[in-house]
Amino acid sequence: MSPPLSPVRTRNAAATRTAILEAARRRFAHEGYDQTGLRDIASDAGVDAALISRYFGGKEELFEEVLTCGPNIAEFLDGDRDSFGERVAQMLAVEPMREEKFELFLIMLRSASSPKAAEAIRRHSHDAFYQPLETWLGGDDAAVRARLLSCVMMGATMNRVIHEDYLLDGQQRQELCEALARTLDNYVSGPV
Amino acid sequence: MSPPLSPVRTRNAAATRTAILEAARRRFAHEGYDQTGLRDIASDAGVDAALISRYFGGKEELFEEVLTCGPNIAEFLDGDRDSFGERVAQMLAVEPMREEKFELFLIMLRSASSPKAAEAIRRHSHDAFYQPLETWLGGDDAAVRARLLSCVMMGATMNRVIHEDYLLDGQQRQELCEALARTLDNYVSGPV
DNA sequence: CCTAGAAGTCACCAACTGATGACATGGCCC
DNA sequence: GGGCCATGTCATCAGTTGGTGACTTCTAGG
Numbered sequence: 001m002s003p004p005l006s007p008v009r010t011r012n013a014a015a016t017r018t019a020i021l022e023a024a025r026r027r028f029a030h031e032g033y034d035q036t037g038l039r040d041i042a043s044d045a046g047v048d049a050a051l052i053s054r055y056f057g058g059k060e061e062l063f064e065e066v067l068t069c070g071p072n073i074a075e076f077l078d079g080d081r082d083s084f085g086e087r088v089a090q091m092l093a094v095e096p097m098r099e100e101k102f103e104l105f106l107i108m109l110r111s112a113s114s115p116k117a118a119e120a121i122r123r124h125s126h127d128a129f130y131q132p133l134e135t136w137l138g139g140d141d142a143a144v145r146a147r148l149l150s151c152v153m154m155g156a157t158m159n160r161v162i163h164e165d166y167l168l169d170g171q172q173r174q175e176l177c178e179a180l181a182r183t184l185d186n187y188v189s190g191p192v
Numbered sequence: 193m194s195p196p197l198s199p200v201r202t203r204n205a206a207a208t209r210t211a212i213l214e215a216a217r218r219r220f221a222h223e224g225y226d227q228t229g230l231r232d233i234a235s236d237a238g239v240d241a242a243l244i245s246r247y248f249g250g251k252e253e254l255f256e257e258v259l260t261c262g263p264n265i266a267e268f269l270d271g272d273r274d275s276f277g278e279r280v281a282q283m284l285a286v287e288p289m290r291e292e293k294f295e296l297f298l299i300m301l302r303s304a305s306s307p308k309a310a311e312a313i314r315r316h317s318h319d320a321f322y323q324p325l326e327t328w329l330g331g332d333d334a335a336v337r338a339r340l341l342s343c344v345m346m347g348a349t350m351n352r353v354i355h356e357d358y359l360l361d362g363q364q365r366q367e368l369c370e371a372l373a374r375t376l377d378n379y380v381s382g383p384v
Numbered sequence: 385c386c387t388a389g390a391a392g393t394c395a396c397c398a399a400c401t402g403a404t405g406a407c408a409t410g411g412c413c414c
Numbered sequence: 415g416g417g418c419c420a421t422g423t424c425a426t427c428a429g430t431t432g433g434t435g436a437c438t439t440c441t442a443g444g
Contacts, residue, residue: 010410010411011409011410011411011420011421011422012421013420013421016421016422031305032305032306034226034227034305034306035226035305035306035307037400037401037402038401038402038403039400039401039402047422047423048422048423048424049402049403050403050404050405050422050423050424051421051422051423052402053402053403053404054404054421054422058402058403059401059402059403108354109301109304109305109350110304110305111305112301112302112350112353112354113223113224113226113227113301113302113303113305114224114226114227115227118354121354122354122355122356125354125355126355126359130359141364141367143359143360143364144360144364144367144368144371147351147359147360147364147368148368148371148372148375150347150351151343151344151347151348151350151351151372152343152344152347153347154346154347154350154351155342155343155344155345155346155347155348155350156343156347158301158304158343158346158347158350159339159342159343159346161304162300162304162310162313162314162317163314163317163318164314167318167322167335167339168335168336168339172333172335172336172339175333175336175384176336176339176340179336179340179379179384180340180343183340183375187371192367192371202440202441203390203391203392203439203440203441204391205390205391208391208392229430229431229432230431230432230433231430231431231432239392239393240392240393240394241432241433242392242393242394242433242434242435243391243392243393244432245432245433245434246391246392246434250432250433251431251432251433
């Protein structure tokens, strides 16, 4: 599927670990937990599959490690508060989905139905998404606002995953982006 | 998992087909395509697993049949246009998720990551969700409005699936419901 | 009552998965 | 240079899955 990430790597445990983690993250994001086999990850990382179980304990532990060492919501929270909606909407509706920013969403969406992965996702999506978002929002109804934001972000990603944007042309995507931005900004600072 | 749906059924092909379809729909909705085995469905339907392949051709064909014979968006489109937001938001945020109305969403969310099921989902979600919704909305920007509605509906369902509502209490859920209703109604008839 | 064929069951297959223990190999320190 | 241990590979296992063909059993029609 992918070219090897670290072409030169000679018996360097740390580098091998990283290569496995990166390969796993990409696989989990683009195919989901169930559809990703240890042999796939190993092949991408240029490593024998047995090594993964030895390094991480097993597939589930690898998945947890991928979640905890990966990107989180902080990226979206950086920057001007007033342009939050526009920044996020741009990513959700316009930017190509292969972006790394998407990986967290994709992993959650594509793996949430696997019982083995569900608990890790639930925990991580709370700790590395909801909680920071809620704190960033502040105020009494931060929890509800965070949920509303999450609904739109998740739903927009889900729709792109299912339909791969076949249904909307560039113009419509632009309109979608603007509408999403308004909704998001409203959830951030408007009346709930 | 579930009690047999048709306790008395003696060599009645049509009834057996229906029993299999119902069992499959529930399984696919609550566990997803990958996690559901033909043996699980057969067990729920009180039938031998071999019968499923013989009746439907295979798991993929069964899945397609479940989608096409199941509920669609029409249920949400019935009733007063002005109360659309409230009705849908009520379902999304308040009503128990075991409701049959949810099954279409759950099937899509929980099975979208399976390549075998993805194409059927894409097609069905277009034919039995987007298209009717777009027609119902009407107007030049119906496609964009349909997408916006879909984002919120999908996202809200996704969040409930992941977090099972642990994060919100009754009061917050009520606030969430009202906010969702406003957003949905705005997408239906407000300025996009 | 009896048989033909539908309805349902059983045993089994090949493919795949995650995992494990035995083995090979290369780099580092003395 | 030589041995040791971390690093990596190989063969293989047990479990599960979807699928298939041969078999049994029950019902309907004569």
